Amino acid sequence: MQDFKNLLVWQKAHELALFTYRITADFPREELFGLRNTLRKTSVDIPAFIAEGCAKANDTEFSKSINLSLALSNRLEYYALMAKDLEMLSDTIHADYLERIIEVRKMLSGFSKRLAE
Numbered sequence: 617m618q619d620f621k622n623l624l625v626w627q628k629a630h631e632l633a634l635f636t637y638r639i640t641a642d643f644p645r646e647e648l649f650g651l652r653n654t655l656r657k658t659s660v661d662i663p664a665f666i667a668e669g670c671a672k673a674n675d676t677e678f679s680k681s682i683n684l685s686l687a688l689s690n691r692l693e694y695y696a697l698m699a700k701d702l703e704m705l706s707d708t709i710h711a712d713y714l715e716r717i718i719e720v721r722k723m724l725s726g727f728s729k730r731l732a733e
Contacts, residue, residue, distance in 0.1 A: 625724060629662045629724075632720050633660045637656060639705065640655050643704050647704065651702070655699065658695060666685050669682055678731055679732060686721060686724040686725060693721075
């Protein structure tokens with residue numbers, strides 16, 4: 617068992633979740649329980665599964681949590697694209713957001729591979 621806050625991948629995923637909250641703050645009111653909430657929940661679930669995985673008994677179980685986070689990062693990328701296409705995110709914000717999502721996804725992928733060795 618390790619302290620999840622010491623993992624760089626968790627730190628980056630946490631920053632991504634905080635960024636998500638900032639960029640969705642001005643979404644239309646009718647999206648309060650729609651895309652805004654979905655983006656926020658998905659982004660928070662990524663570091664949450666990493667944190668949960670740190671309490672698992674072995675690397676196999678930890679790997680499952682990391683892989684769930686990895687899958688959620690793909691989902692988050694789609695939701696971000698949807699927000700851009702609906703003009704809730706500017707092209708500039710979307711590009712920055714996408715860069716952050718991809719960075720976290722690459723870290724999760726590498727971490728998953730190390731756990732599988």
